[in-house]
Amino acid sequence: MKAIEVRNPGQGYTLVVAEIATPKPGPGEVLIRNTAAGLNRADLAQAMGGYPPPPGAPATLGMESSGEIAEVGPGVTAYRAGDKVCALMGGGGYAEYALASEKCLLPIPKGLGVAEAAALPEVHFTVWTNLMDTARLKPGESVLIHGGTSGIGTAAIQLCVARGHKVFSTAASEEKCAAIRALGGHAINYKEQDFVQVVKDATGGRGVDVTLDMVGGDYIQRNMSAAAIWGRIVNIAYQAGMQASVNFGPMLMKRLSLLATTLRARSNDEKGVIRDALLREVWPLIDAGTIRPIVDHTYPLAEAAEAHKRMAGSGHIGKLLLTM
Ligand SMILES: NC(=O)c1ccc[n+]([C@@H]2O[C@H](COP(=O)([O-])OP(=O)(O)OC[C@H]3O[C@@H](n4cnc5c(N)ncnc54)[C@H](OP(=O)(O)O)[C@@H]3O)[C@@H](O)[C@H]2O)c1
Numbered sequence: 001m002k003a004i005e006v007r008n009p010g011q012g013y014t015l016v017v018a019e020i021a022t023p024k025p026g027p028g029e030v031l032i033r034n035t036a037a038g039l040n041r042a043d044l045a046q047a048m049g050g051y052p053p054p055p056g057a058p059a060t061l062g063m064e065s066s067g068e069i070a071e072v073g074p075g076v077t078a079y080r081a082g083d084k085v086c087a088l089m090g091g092g093g094y095a096e097y098a099l100a101s102e103k104c105l106l107p108i109p110k111g112l113g114v115a116e117a118a119a120l121p122e123v124h125f126t127v128w129t130n131l132m133d134t135a136r137l138k139p140g141e142s143v144l145i146h147g148g149t150s151g152i153g154t155a156a157i158q159l160c161v162a163r164g165h166k167v168f169s170t171a172a173s174e175e176k177c178a179a180i181r182a183l184g185g186h187a188i189n190y191k192e193q194d195f196v197q198v199v200k201d202a203t204g205g206r207g208v209d210v211t212l213d214m215v216g217g218d219y220i221q222r223n224m225s226a227a228a229i230w231g232r233i234v235n236i237a238y239q240a241g242m243q244a245s246v247n248f249g250p251m252l253m254k255r256l257s258l259l260a261t262t263l264r265a266r267s268n269d270e271k272g273v274i275r276d277a278l279l280r281e282v283w284p285l286i287d288a289g290t291i292r293p294i295v296d297h298t299y300p301l302a303e304a305a306e307a308h309k310r311m312a313g314s315g316h317i318g319k320l321l322l323t324m
Contacts, residue, residue, distance in 0.1 A: 001019070001021075001096040002017050002095065003017075003060045003094060004061055004094035004304045005018040005020075005060060006046070006060075010048060010049050013049075014305065015047070015061075020060070023098075024073075025072060026073050026074070027073055028075055028101055029101055030069045030071070030079055030085075030100055030102055031071040032067045032070065032085065032098050033070040033097055034093070034096060034097060034118075034324045035065075035066055035067040035068070035115050035323065036321045036322060037062045037064065037065040037093040037098070037118055037324075038120075038322075039321070040063050040064070042264070043094075044311060044312060047308065053091040054090050056090065057091035057092070058092030060094060061093070061094045062094035063088065063089060064086065064087065064093055064118060065086070065098050066114050066118035067085070068085075069082065069085060084107070085105045085107060087100035087104050088263075096301075101268040103269065103272030103275060104275060106121060106278060106279065109283055115323055116293050118321050119151070119321060120293055123151045123319070124159075124282055125263055125274050125275070126152055127152060129261070129274045129277075130236055130261060131159070131160070131210065131212060134232075134261050135212070135232040135234045135257075137165070137209070139164065141210055142166040142168070142203065142208045143165050144167075144168045144210070145169040145212045146169070146170045146211070146214055146215050146219065147215065148169030148170055148176070148183075148187065149176040152214065152236065153169060153180075154179075154183060154294040154317070154318045154319075155291070155294075157184065157185045158291040158292070159285075161185065168208060169188065170187075170189075170195050171188075171190070172189070172314070176189075179294075179318075183294075195222065196225045207225075207227050207229075208226055209231055210231065210232050211223045211226065211227060211234070212236065213233060213234070213235045213236070214235070215237075215238070215240045216235060216240050217239075217240030217241035218240065220235075220246055220258075221244065224254070225250065227254055229254050229255060232256070232257045232259060236261065236262070295321055296316035296318045299322055301322050303322075
């Protein structure tokens with residue numbers, strides 16, 4: 001089968017189409033004939049040599065795909081060949097075929113094409129578990145989402161708006177802010193405005209209950225300033241830096257929680273619990289058209305390098321996809 005391989009991992013990496021063996025599904029796994037695969041920022045980090053796949057995952061890139069089940073492994077009874085699914089996987093998504101655990105499969109929502117559904121798994125697994133399990137977001141609470149036009153951000157804004165939360169969200173340009181407003185969020189152009197001040201002004205000085213952050217660096221301190229009493233701040237990345245000089249006083253005075261998680265290295269059992277929550281709470285909202293995948297651009301598999309260039313430049317709004 002054709003798959004994308006990384007050559008010269010590091011700053012100057014290249015992506016090439018290689019011919020590799022089609023994998024065989026093991027116990028509890030299915031083999032998906034991919035229609036599309038989603039890009040994720042972590043794929044760029046992996047290609048640069050900084051984010052190896054978890055043990056047992058293929059070395060080739062790609063953490064999500066959609067398509068039709070070609071073969072089921074031993075013990076799989078809930079799915080069969082021909083079922084159309086989208087899936088989260090530890091690696092190997094940028095290929096004609098990919099393996100996924102049956103615990104990480106979701107159906108194609110009503111009204112969506114199979115390819116579009118490749119935009120859903122990684123963002124919804126991540127957003128749900130971080131906002132609901134980690135930050136324990138409660139009805140009526142307000143939320144601050146940094147990187148509002150990232151794949152993650154566009155999913156998080158829609159989920160929070162659909163569940164009735166007041167949403168503040170940051171982005172780097174007016175075009176990106178317009179996209180945030182179109183999704184129902186209160187946009188903050190961080191190049192021109194101080195998000196702490198905007199949040200304070202809009203909440204009568206109270207601050208936000210939950211912050212979903214992928215920036216880190218100096219945002220670590222500023223998120224504490226923007227937080228309400230009993231606020232929870234959850235980091236899913238530290239794109240602006242993992243180190244900061246921080247005054248922890250606000251943690252004590254405002255009774256804050258500072259949290260951080262990654263999804264990829266978790267067990268399939270743990271991911272299966274998140275999958276079940278998505279089926280129950282999020283997929284009905286996608287079926288109803290309340291939440292939709294925001295797709296910036298779709299590229300043929302052979303143009304994976306172009307897709308990576310677009311993501312590295314941060315000009316995109318929403319997800320980038322590869323089609324087989
Ligand atoms: N922990 C986990 O389990 C987990 C799971 C999935 C994703 N993530 C992380 O979540 C983030 C979003 O993922 P994604 O795939 O949705 O990414 P993406 O679409 O490429 O979006 C990343 C966005 O971050 C914003 N950004 C802010 N500060 C930045 C900086 N210093 N450098 C680069 N970009 C910056 C950019 O928007 P502006 O132009 O508006 O600044 C950019 O569009 C990534 O960092 C990813 O690694 C973590």
